[in-house]
Amino acid sequence: xxxxxxxxxxxxxxxxxxxxxxxxxxxxxxxxxxxxxxxxxxxxxxxxxxxxxxxxxxxxxxxxxxxxxxxxxxxxxxxxxxxxxxxxxxxxxxxxxxxxxxxxxxxxxxxxxxxxxxxxxxxxxxxxxxxxxxxxxxxxxxxxxxxxxxxxxxxxxxxxxxxxxxxxxxxxxxxxxxxxxxxxxxxxxxxxxxxxxxxxxxxxxxxxxxxxxxxxxxxxxxxxxxxxxxxxxxxxxxxxxxxxxxxxxxxxxxxxxxxxxxxxxxxxxxxxxxxxxxxxxxxxxxxxxxxxxxxxxxxxxxxxxxxxxxxxxxxxxxxxxxxxxxxxxxxxxxxxxxxxxxxxxxxxxxxxxxxxxxx
Amino acid sequence: xxxxxxxxxxxxxxxxxxxxxxxxxxxxxxxxxxxxxxxxxxxxxxxxxxxxxxxxxxxxxxxxxxxxxxxxxxxxxxxxxxxxxxxxxxxxxxxxxxxxxxxxxxxxxxxxxxxxxxxxxxxxxxxxxxxxxxxxxxxxxxxxxxxxxxxxxxxxxxxxxxxxxxxxxxxxxxxxxxxxxxxxxxxxxxxxxxxxxxxxxxxxxxxxxxxxxxxxxxxxxxxxxxxxxxxxxxxxxxxxxxxxxxxxxxxxxxxxxxxxxxxxxxxxxxxxxxxxxxxxxxxxxxxxxxxxxx
Numbered sequence: 068x069x070x071x072x073x074x075x076x077x078x079x080x081x082x083x084x085x086x087x088x089x090x091x092x093x094x095x096x097x098x099x100x101x102x103x104x105x106x107x108x109x110x111x112x113x114x115x116x117x118x119x120x121x122x123x124x125x126x127x128x129x130x131x132x133x134x135x136x137x138x139x140x141x142x143x144x145x146x147x148x149x150x151x152x153x154x155x156x157x158x159x160x161x162x163x164x165x166x167x168x169x170x171x172x173x174x175x176x177x178x179x180x181x182x183x184x185x186x187x188x189x190x191x192x193x194x195x196x197x198x199x200x201x202x203x204x205x206x207x208x209x210x211x212x213x214x215x216x217x218x219x220x221x222x223x224x225x226x227x228x229x230x231x232x233x234x235x236x237x238x239x240x241x242x243x244x245x246x247x248x249x250x251x252x253x254x255x256x257x258x259x260x261x262x263x264x265x266x267x268x269x270x271x272x273x274x275x276x277x278x279x280x281x282x283x284x285x286x287x288x289x290x291x292x293x294x295x296x297x298x299x300x301x302x303x304x305x306x307x308x309x310x311x312x313x314x315x316x317x318x319x320x321x322x323x324x325x326x327x328x329x330x331x332x333x334x335x336x337x338x339x340x341x342x343x344x345x346x347x348x349x350x351x352x353x354x355x356x357x358x359x360x361x362x363x364x365x366x367x368x369x370x371x372x373x374x375x376x377x378x379x380x381x382x383x384x385x386x387x388x389x390x391x392x393x394x395x396x397x398x399x400x401x402x403x404x405x406x407x408x409x410x411x412x413x414x415x416x417x418x419x420x421x422x423x424x425x426x
Numbered sequence: 427x428x429x430x431x432x433x434x435x436x437x438x439x440x441x442x443x444x445x446x447x448x449x450x451x452x453x454x455x456x457x458x459x460x461x462x463x464x465x466x467x468x469x470x471x472x473x474x475x476x477x478x479x480x481x482x483x484x485x486x487x488x489x490x491x492x493x494x495x496x497x498x499x500x501x502x503x504x505x506x507x508x509x510x511x512x513x514x515x516x517x518x519x520x521x522x523x524x525x526x527x528x529x530x531x532x533x534x535x536x537x538x539x540x541x542x543x544x545x546x547x548x549x550x551x552x553x554x555x556x557x558x559x560x561x562x563x564x565x566x567x568x569x570x571x572x573x574x575x576x577x578x579x580x581x582x583x584x585x586x587x588x589x590x591x592x593x594x595x596x597x598x599x600x601x602x603x604x605x606x607x608x609x610x611x612x613x614x615x616x617x618x619x620x621x622x623x624x625x626x627x628x629x630x631x632x633x634x635x636x637x638x639x640x641x642x643x644x645x646x647x648x649x650x651x652x653x654x655x656x657x658x659x660x661x662x663x664x665x666x667x668x669x670x671x672x673x674x675x676x677x678x679x680x681x682x683x684x685x686x687x688x689x690x691x692x693x694x695x696x697x698x699x700x701x702x703x704x705x706x707x708x709x710x711x712x713x714x715x716x717x718x719x720x
Contacts, residue, residue, distance in 0.1 A: 214694070224691070329526075382528075
């Protein structure tokens with residue numbers, strides 16, 4: 068039994084590293100060979116993937132579905148944007164910004180660090196009461212968070228520009244940043260999932276009372292997962308802010324929430340492999356459908372079928388909820404499935420009689 | 427004095443609307459444990475039906491019942507197609523399902539009609555003002571209050587007097603026992619959604635009469651109100667839903683009148699924060715009266 072204490076690290080690094088490598092290779096190939104459009108798509112995929120990974124960290128391990136992570140994406144985006152936009156724009160468009168912020172213009176990396184620190188602080192403050200709620204109550208509280216952040220960002224016109232688009236962010240977030248962050252996140256989230264803390268959280272998902280009876284500090288574990296997941300979502304927001312020319316609060320509301328939740332659940336919320344699969348599959352589907360949406364514009368005098376992508380994503384989510392709630396990927400991570408298959412094959416070939424429950 | 431009386435009238439009429447909204451949401455939650463996030467879209471369906479019918483010149487006397495009927499049928503259809511496959515699943519699966527349905531419907535309005543708000547022709551008398559005891563009461567608000575009272579009374583009579591109404595109240599406490607008594611689960615659930623849809627239809631008439639427009643996401647703010655009112659009043663109690671509706675209206679009108687100009691935009695954020703507080707202090711408030719699911 069001596070290998071148990073660090074075999075989880077090996078397993079996690081193996082599994083996470085496999086997916087991360089696949090991601091880096093695939094994404095880089097596409098971005099380099101596909102031209103600027105594909106390059107952009109790869110970036111957006113990685114940004115969405117970061118949010119989905121954040122969701123997997125919290126929802127996948129604790130079992131509490133979070134409708135609120137896009138709120139952290141918004142906070143990260145606005146914080147980083149407000150720190151990096153040129154003072155001339157800020158003074159003109161955002162009169163209520165504190166003078167220190169309005170007159171300064173920070174570099175991308177510094178702004179990113181500050182924005183993420185802010186996200187972490189807010190997540191800690193909000194999460195401390197929130198992790199006391201389980202199941203539906205917790206999900207609803209996260210939904211309230213989403214709405215509150217949206218209302219505040221939309222209403223605080225003097226600081227955030229309100230519902231108007233915020234523009235002027237220097238475009239620093241290259242595709243490389245996005246791919247690297249996504250890959251590192253894949254590895255990190257997988258390590259967290261397999262760590263003793265992740266394991267304890269997943270136990271609490273199956274039976275909270277039993278887990279607590281075994282000594283699991285459920286609330287503390289949830290809070291740690293919550294803050295980590297918020298940081299990932301905030302990071303996605305920062306990258307997003309510097310990737311687009313302009314954004315407004317509505318981009319961080321219901322549509323993005325449903326899209327990222329669907330990606331997680333369709334892929335399979337219990338595993339990192341599932342999260343990545345769901346993100347990739349649904350992103351490809353939505354891009355194809357967006358093509359259809361634009362292609363139908365002007366056909367027979369009709370405006371384009373805008374909204375089709377969202378409908379299909381929601382339909383796919385429904386189908387998965389009805390027919391395969393554990394998601395497309397299922398229970399076992401990519402390297403765990405491989406190990407189980409190998410073990411089964413080796414035992415079969417030895418033709419020993421083993422009690423089936425040991426497999 | 428007159429100003430306050432005016433505000434009270436506003437709050438009462440708004441409260442009636444919110445009470446109906448909360449009831450429509452609560453009646454389904456009571457029995458199924460499902461918070462139907464697509465409930466706002468049922469109201470939107472009613473609104474769009476009005477838009478189509480009134481725009482085509484159909485007389486009001488036909489368009490109004492038609493709108494309510496379509497909303498009722500939409501509610502039944504929603505249950506049959508979208509929610510029956512996941513009946514008995516965990517609360518969160520139900521939430522996600524209703525979220526997805528909501529998204530599908532909103533985007534369908536976008537595609538089928540237009541992303542832009544569409545004006546609905548309202549009759550002239552609907553924009554009039556009636557003088558009662560020296561206070562100018564807009565006709566629409568008066569009608570809202572009357573309709574609300576009528577609906578509440580009707581619902582009360584139905585739930586107390588009719589067999590299926592009693593079955594529904596029993597199902598809210600113990601669905602299994604109701605089925606053991608020989609009452610089909612599907613029937614009870616269908617009636618709940620039918621009532622929910624009917625209320626949505628009535629609400630859509632009142633809302634369109636007040637605002638005069640329909641747009642794809644018109645159901646979203648209405649759902650928020652319904653949800654907040656229901657949680658504040660205690661999900662699981664229909665009387666609580668009504669009380670929550672009036673409470674929310676008075677809070678909103680009160681905040682509107684007293685908050686400084688700059689803070690008004692955050693009014694909704696405050697209210698949602700109150701919801702979270704309620705959840706934290708009394709999470710069983712969500713489950714009070716909801717003891718067993720189908």
